[in-house]
Amino acid sequence: MNVVGVSHLWLLLIYVLIFVLIVGGAVAVVLLVVRSSRPGQSLKLVDRRECPACREWMRRDASLCPHCRTPSEPWTFHNGRWWVQRADGWHYLDERSGAWQRPEQGAPPR
Numbered sequence: 001m002n003v004v005g006v007s008h009l010w011l012l013l014i015y016v017l018i019f020v021l022i023v024g025g026a027v028a029v030v031l032l033v034v035r036s037s038r039p040g041q042s043l044k045l046v047d048r049r050e051c052p053a054c055r056e057w058m059r060r061d062a063s064l065c066p067h068c069r070t071p072s073e074p075w076t077f078h079n080g081r082w083w084v085q086r087a088d089g090w091h092y093l094d095e096r097s098g099a100w101q102r103p104e105q106g107a108p109p110r
């Protein structure tokens with residue numbers, strides 16, 4: 001009688017452990033999905049752009065393509081916009097149209 005009671009206790013403990021592992025794993029997956037889908041400054045900073053040479057994706061703030069090692073002008077995140085410096089001055093990226101714009105006013109990054 002006593003032996004049966006102890007083995008039931010072990011069985012209960014194993015059930016509880018399995019339950020905790022399943023619930024813990026589900027919570028971890030939900031947290032990962034929520035964190036990766038939340039827009040924010042930190043995600044903006046790791047946005048991607050196309051390499052002008054090989055068309056592979058690279059970080060917007062990178063100056064060297066990780067795929068083909070071609071150098072290109074890095075973009076700068078400033079006042080909520082991505083900027084790039086060209087021969088005729090600073091341009092910012094209009095995210096809605098995807099086109100580069102000359103600033104009418106305001107401070108480009110220094």
Ligand SMILES: [Zn+2]
Pocket residue numbers: 051052053054055056065066067068069070
């Ligand atoms: Zn490249």
